[in-house]
Amino acid sequence: MSVYKTLVRERRHQEALRLPLPLPTPEADLWNRTLSPSPLSFSTSNSCGTDNLSDLEKLVILGHGSGGTVYKVRHRKTSAVYALKVLRFGKDVAAMAEQQAAQEAEILRQVDSQFVVRCHGVFDHGFTDIYGGGDLCFIMEYMEAGSLHDVLRTRRRLPEKLISVMAQRVLEGLNYLHSMQIVHRDIKPSNLLINNKGEIKIADFGVSRVGRCTARERDSSMGTCAYMSPERFDPEGWNGDCSDGFAGDVWSLGVVVLECHVGHFPLIGQEQKPDWTTLMCAICFGERVQMPETASPEFRNFVWRCLEKDWRMRGTVKELLVHPFVTKDNSGFSEELVGYALHC
Numbered sequence: 001m002s003v004y005k006t007l008v009r010e011r012r013h014q015e016a017l018r019l020p021l022p023l024p025t026p027e028a029d030l031w032n033r034t035l036s037p038s039p040l041s042f043s044t045s046n047s048c049g050t051d052n053l054s055d056l057e058k059l060v061i062l063g064h065g066s067g068g069t070v071y072k073v074r075h076r077k078t079s080a081v082y083a084l085k086v087l088r089f090g091k092d093v094a095a096m097a098e099q100q101a102a103q104e105a106e107i108l109r110q111v112d113s114q115f116v117v118r119c120h121g122v123f124d125h126g127f128t129d130i131y132g133g134g135d136l137c138f139i140m141e142y143m144e145a146g147s148l149h150d151v152l153r154t155r156r157r158l159p160e161k162l163i164s165v166m167a168q169r170v171l172e173g174l175n176y177l178h179s180m181q182i183v184h185r186d187i188k189p190s191n192l193l194i195n196n197k198g199e200i201k202i203a204d205f206g207v208s209r210v211g212r213c214t215a216r217e218r219d220s221s222m223g224t225c226a227y228m229s230p231e232r233f234d235p236e237g238w239n240g241d242c243s244d245g246f247a248g249d250v251w252s253l254g255v256v257v258l259e260c261h262v263g264h265f266p267l268i269g270q271e272q273k274p275d276w277t278t279l280m281c282a283i284c285f286g287e288r289v290q291m292p293e294t295a296s297p298e299f300r301n302f303v304w305r306c307l308e309k310d311w312r313m314r315g316t317v318k319e320l321l322v323h324p325f326v327t328k329d330n331s332g333f334s335e336e337l338v339g340y341a342l343h344c
Contacts, residue, residue, distance in 0.1 A: 050075065050121060050139060056084060072142065082120065085138040087206075101136045104205045107182055108138065115173030117141050117193055117203040143193035143201065148256070152189055156263035160299055161328075163260045166192070166200050167253065167302070168326040173202040174249050175317045183245035184208050187252035188227045189259065209245070226265060226274055227252040230284045231311045237284060247311035250320065254306020261299065262292055284309070298325040 050056065056073040059081075063070050068087040075082070087101050108119035118141040148166065151158070158166075170192060177184060184191075184202060191204045225233070229251035231243050258266040266289065267282045268274060289307055291300045302325035305315030320326065 053084075053123065053137065056082070056139075058084075070140075073139075081142045083140040083142045085140055087136045087138075100206060103209065105136070105138070107205045107208055107210065110180060111177070111182070113173065113176045114199070115169055115176060115201055117143060117201045140203075141195075141201075143203075144196040145194035145198075147190050147203075148192040148194065148200065148260075149189035151194070152260065152263070158260045160261070160296060163257055163299070164326050164328060165198075166260065167257050168321075169200045170202065170253055170256075171317055171321050171326065174246075174253070175321060177202070178246050178249070178317060181211050182208060183210075184249050184252075185232075185245065186224055186227070187249055187256060188224050189256055192256070225276060225279050226267070227255050228279075228283065229311060230309045233280050234284045243311050246317065247314045250306050250314055250317060251311075254303050257299075257306065258289065258291075258303050261295060296325075298323070298328075301325070 055076055057076055059072040059074055061069060062072050062083060068085060071084045071086065073082050073084045074080070105122045105124075108122065112118070120139045120141070122139070123137045124135075170187065174184070174187075182205075184205065185207045186204060187202070191202065192200050193203045194200050229248040230237070232248050255265075255267065264270050265274065267286065268278055272278055289303070291303065295303075302315075302320065302323050305320060305323070308314040315323070
């Protein structure tokens with residue numbers, strides 16, 4: 001254990017759990033400006049027909065994240081409802097944040113899948129205020145039932161059949177993304193959204209990448225540390241420099257699946273503080289995760305295949321798509337998931 005602590009001390013200074021939340025935009029400013037599409041802007045084949053933000057009426061704030069705010073909005077002409085994700089670039093983090101946002105915009109321009117939250121357009125007005133920052137706005141598909149995180153916060157645990165439905169859809173989404181060489185890098189309950197049909201879709205590509213990552217990306221801790229795989233936490237110890245990144249998404253899904261069953265983050269004790277040191281020790285050096293006695297054999301094997309520490313031995317998305325845990329007959333359980341979500 002002393003060797004592990006030494007390793008943690010040596011690397012701890014390299015890691016940052018979160019980017020600071022940029023300075024807020026005065027609300028009146030944001031909603032009174034007319035934003036014309038810039039070179040970053042685009043419309044998909046399912047465009048919402050919005051030329052600028054003045055076409056949208058703000059209804060309510062859906063949530064705050066690292067770097068911005070998400071609003072529920074309504075198109076004034078069509079009454080269609082969307083989610084508007086507004087990223088705010090403060091002067092101190094403008095260069096890195098804008099680079100990540102441009103990558104996110106490019107990914108959203110490419111993707112078109114029933115398993116991924118759809119983007120209808122991106123607006124970059126190039127506005128620079130006294131803080132030296134600006135905004136980037138994404139018009140997104142509105143997911144009425146919120147996130148898996150919302151469900152777990154109220155229900156704590158889900159039945160295995162609902163977990164199976166969730167895992168199957170996330171795997172389909174990852175299979176699509178990986179076929180396009182896109183690595184999500186931040187699969188977690190709050191990035192898995194649910195619509196009023198009970199369909200779970202992957203959201204938030206703020207730390208995603210296309211193709212093999214650079215040395216700078218490997219050295220950064222972008223994403224949520226609790227759901228990171230061993231090879232992302234410790235590339236040297238787990239030969240992460242040779243990984244294509246896809247296996248890291250599988251690890252994250254395995255953590256989410258187990259969390260849905262036990263009702264809490266499963267890799268550390270409920271009494272432990274989830275700081276960087278505790279998480280690294282558990283993820284990189286901890287014993288094989290213990291399964292709840294109530295879990296079925298199929299569930300246990302599925303999670304173990306996801307949470308294999310050596311990424312070269314971990315289950316692949318294509319392998320897991322035909323795993324007995326997700327191929328069982330789960331007809332009707334999407335509707336049950338809607339009930340779980342809408343009655344939180």
